[in-house]
Amino acid sequence: MTGQSEAQRTAVVFPGMGKFDFGSAGRFLVLDRYARARLSVADEVLGLSVLGRFDTEDTAYSEYAQLAFVIASLAAADRAEDRFGMRPEVCVGASFGQKAAAAYTGSLDFVDVVRLTVDLARCEREYFAAEYADVVTHAVYRVPDEPFHGLLDEMRARGQWFEISGTLDRGFYMISLRESALEDFIQAVRDLGGYSMYTMRPPVHASAFGALRAKAEAEVFSRYRIEPPKLTVVSDADGAVVNSADAMRTMLLDTFDRAIRWPDIVGTLAGLGVDTLWFTGPDDMFHRLDCTVRNFDVVAINPRNALRPGSPKRKLRTA
Structure with missing residues (x-):
């Protein structure tokens, strides 16, 4: 090719x-x-x-x-x-x-x-x-990469399940997570200066x-x-x-x-x-x-x- x-x-x-x-x-x-x-x-x-x-x-x-x-x-x-x-x-x-x-x-x-x-x-x-009836995929953008990955590390340390379902650009991600954790996640992204785009039900692209x-x-x-x-x-x-x-x-x-x-x-x-x-x-x-x-x-x-x-x-x- x-x-x-x-x-x-x-x-x-x-x-x-x-x-x-x-x-x-x-x-x-x-x-x-x-x-x-x-x-x-x-x-x-x-x-x-x-x-x-x-x-x-x-x-x-x-x-x-x-x-x-x-x-x-x-x-x-x-x-x-x-x-x-x-x-x-x-x-x-x-x-x-x-x-x-x-x-x-x-x-x-x-x-x-x-x-x-x-x-x-x-x-x-x-x-x-x-299966995974309580999981959604949420898109966020304009998040500062290092603090955002720090947020994901904190979620992981708490035993909170999630997966990165898409990397679209610098500071632009799709995250699959439990719907019960979505509101707190959106607020945490806002606290970092990022924005939420939309939520997908059913979720997508996760191992x-x-x-x-x-x-x-x-x-x-x-x-x-x-x-x-x-x-x-x-x-x-x-x-x-x-x-x-x-x-x-x-x-x-x-x-x-x-x-x-x-x-x-x-x-x-x-x-x-x-x-x-x-x-x-x-x-x-x-x-x-x-x-x-x-x-x-x-x-x-x-x-x-x-x-x-x-x-x-x-x-x-x-x-």
């Missing part, structure tokens, strides 16, 4: 799933012709209206909210290709964005991604109804969830054939280059019990000679991270701006 680095200048990034509801994305899903085309296929596959279920359900990470997120992400990529000439050589799926990345790179057919997304959501719901990985592999992934990706893929767990079916399958399973390391992805992309990142899908975070905008020119296509006339604005790197 290193011999090809000079030719690989553009990457598409499918973001992880943060706050996402019908109010923020419904207009895009209803009006965008690329989203309508994707929804039509998904409706036929499942025999129901995905948009209707998404509109009426109030669970943030229900199977239909998750599927609508995948569809919005792929529709944004379709628009970026068709309207703005995006031609990536590298692909990244950050966290939940791996599902869209699998479809985009041809590792899974879109029809299979529709079914897989629903199947995995139900698998996770079953698991967390019985403690190894049994979930095994359950998903046995009950869900065993029913799907994964092909080698047609583009170079970069793993969100360690920045490794993924170019085989086995590596793609491993990456998709790693999301259950391995933390995200966005700075590792940044390093790999830079090493591959990438200088422009297209973020396609609902994203309020990854395309704004300091380590992202320092290293790449950034173009974002999302439900808020996709329907506006004209070309998307390109944010030039800051250093």
Whole structure:
């Protein structure tokens, strides 16, 4: 792969799933012709209206909210290709964005991604109804690193369970912990001068969830054939280059019990000679991270701006 680095200048990034509801994305899903085309296929596959279920359900990470997120992400990529000439050589799926990345790179057919997304959501719901039901994942940012890790050391010394589920940038982390400890944790972060972003239920990306990985592999992934990706893929767990079916399958399973390391992805992309990142899908975070905008020119296509006339604005790197 290193011999090809000079030719690989553009990457598409499918973001992880943060706050996402019908109010923020419904207009895009209803009006965008690329989203309508994707929804039509998904409706036929499942025999129901995905948009209707998404509109009426109030669970943030229900199977239909998750599927609508995948569809919005792929529709944004379709628009970026068709309207703005995006031609990536590298692909990244950050966290939940791996599902869209699998479809985009041809590792899974879109029809299979529709079914897989629903199947995995139900698998996770079953698991967390019985195991780690009291655990959440909370994102914090602008925390001073040394004092923050001191706080984590104190929690560890008290026997308080937690895991770092994501390192997104300097001072930007995702922490999985018991919900009973969340309020005190948020206050401790504020006392350090940091900020809280959002809380995820169910939790994600922790080594403690190894049994979930095994359950998903046995009950869900065993029913799907994964092909080698047609583009170079970069793993969100360690920045490794993924170019085989086995590596793609491993990456998709790693999301259950391995933390995200966005700075590792940044390093790999830079090493591959990438200088422009297209973020396609609902994203309020990854395309704004300091380590992202320092290293790449950034173009974002999302439900808020996709329907506006004209070309998307390109944010030039800051250093």
